[in-house]
Amino acid sequence: MFDKSTWIRLPRNVVVGHDVLSQTVEVVDDIHLTGRPLIVTSPTPRDVAAAPIVAQYEERGIDPEVVTVEKASFETVEEVAEAAGNDDIGYVVGVGGGKPIDIAKMASDHCDKGFVSVPTAASHDGIVSGRSSIPEGDTRHSVAADPPLAVVADTGVLANAPWDLTTAGCADIISNYTAVMDWRLANRLQDVEYSEYAAALSEMTAEILVDNASMVRPGLEESAWVVTKALMSSGVAMSIAGSSRPASGAEHLFSHQLDRLAPNAALHGHQVGVGSIMTAYLHGGDRGIWRDIRDALAAIDAPTTADELGIDPGVVIESLTTCHAIRDRYTILGDGMNEDAAREVARKTGVI
Numbered sequence: 050m051f052d053k054s055t056w057i058r059l060p061r062n063v064v065v066g067h068d069v070l071s072q073t074v075e076v077v078d079d080i081h082l083t084g085r086p087l088i089v090t091s092p093t094p095r096d097v098a099a100a101p102i103v104a105q106y107e108e109r110g111i112d113p114e115v116v117t118v119e120k121a122s123f124e125t126v127e128e129v130a131e132a133a134g135n136d137d138i139g140y141v142v143g144v145g146g147g148k149p150i151d152i153a154k155m156a157s158d159h160c161d162k163g164f165v166s167v168p169t170a171a172s173h174d175g176i177v178s179g180r181s182s183i184p185e186g187d188t189r190h191s192v193a194a195d196p197p198l199a200v201v202a203d204t205g206v207l208a209n210a211p212w213d214l215t216t217a218g219c220a221d222i223i224s225n226y227t228a229v230m231d232w233r234l235a236n237r238l239q240d241v242e243y244s245e246y247a248a249a250l251s252e253m254t255a256e257i258l259v260d261n262a263s264m265v266r267p268g269l270e271e272s273a274w275v276v277t278k279a280l281m282s283s284g285v286a287m288s289i290a291g292s293s294r295p296a297s298g299a300e301h302l303f304s305h306q307l308d309r310l311a312p313n314a315a316l317h318g319h320q321v322g323v324g325s326i327m328t329a330y331l332h333g334g335d336r337g338i339w340r341d342i343r344d345a346l347a348a349i350d351a352p353t354t355a356d357e358l359g360i361d362p363g364v365v366i367e368s369l370t371t372c373h374a375i376r377d378r379y380t381i382l383g384d385g386m387n388e389d390a391a392r393e394v395a396r397k398t399g400v401i
């Protein structure tokens with residue numbers, strides 16, 4: 050008997066392009082969200098994008114509540130959910146990079162209120178995904194949360210963000226290659242649920258980005274367009290899969306562990322990119338695709354070494370040998386690498 054069923058939740062309005070930030074209130078009206086908005090942002094994105102959005106609302110006689118968050122944590126989610134739960138708050142608008150968007154997504158999900166995503170950096174593929182990635186103690190959770198009802202991605206804002214943020218987004222996409230390898234491995238060895246459609250979309254997204262790498266250049270609005278579309282497509286792959294598997298494998302475990310061992314040393318996307326070079330080597334050995342991944346990262350100015358990440362080689366080894374334990378997610382790391390093996394892969398791939 051066929052008894053499978055699935056829910057694929059996707060945004061209704063995805064508005065991308067030049068100066069679309071100025072259409073935020075229209076986009077919200079179009080999906081019939083009412084009440085007072087709660088804007089969740091972080092320090093720089095507050096000035097760059099939240100302030101103009103507040104001004105748009107004020108012109109219409111609406112006074113949004115604004116909360117500024119500094120880090121992604123369950124405590125912050127609870128604080129924001131408390132504010133979002135107030136009766137006068139109708140919906141939540143996340144404005145910024147991955148952290149405020151993840152917090153806003155979870156807080157709105159907790160209160161069963163609509164969520165709108167306004168990325169200010171093309172730095173991560175959580176812009177449209179139905180997940181939030183939140184650290185807790187020694188672990189890091191990938192939590193299901195309703196995806197945004199609408200996305201407003203202003204390519205002018207994204208192109209004006211520091212170039213590093215865009216290269217981090219590119220690296221987050223390039224890491225899909227190894228995430229999918231890990232997912233297939235977990236499916237074969239552990240019967241982990243797998244979606245060929247989600248895997249194919251995730252890989253194709255990485256491929257299109259790599260093929261268009263020459264168009265990704267600092268300050269070009271067209272680059273922001275290319276990268277943002279890829280980030281959205283990768284987020285849709287996660288929504289189809291109902292997990293972050295298509296975009297998050299061992300290279301993400303490595304990055305999440307670096308966040309604990311060397312907080313704020315480097316951007317999420319840059320860390321997963323370097324992780325991906327090493328896990329590609331573990332999958333395919335010297336004849337595998339690790340050089341292609343390294344070259345693709347180098348072509349878009351993303352780091353390929355510990356030194357370029359600004360992270361001590363010893364910390365890279367510690368992360369490689371311990372990161373398998375931070376989450377129950379089967380990957381090429383299996384039950385963990387020993388120190389000699391970790392040193393070998395990091396040296397062979399030129400990461401240290």
Ligand SMILES: NC(=O)C1=CN([C@@H]2O[C@H](COP(=O)(O)OP(=O)(O)OC[C@H]3O[C@@H](n4cnc5c(N)ncnc54)[C@H](O)[C@@H]3O)[C@@H](O)[C@H]2O)C=CC1
Binds near residue numbers: 209214316
């Ligand atoms: N939910 C999901 O599916 C996913 C979640 N993530 C999560 O997202 C986070 C990484 O995202 P990031 O954007 O790197 O983190 P982030 O939100 O900390 O932003 C990084 C930096 O960029 C700055 N920034 C953002 N927009 C700017 C602008 N326009 N101009 C100047 N500075 C700007 C921020 O102030 C911050 O200092 C991680 O916590 C990661 O786990 C990443 C991928 C997928």
Ligand SMILES: O=C(CO)COP(=O)(O)O
Binds near residue numbers: 182189190191192297
């Ligand atoms: O960063 C991600 C995809 O790029 C997802 O991270 P998690 O697996 O922690 O949710």
Ligand SMILES: [Zn+2]
Binds near residue numbers: 173174296
């Ligand atoms: Zn990621």
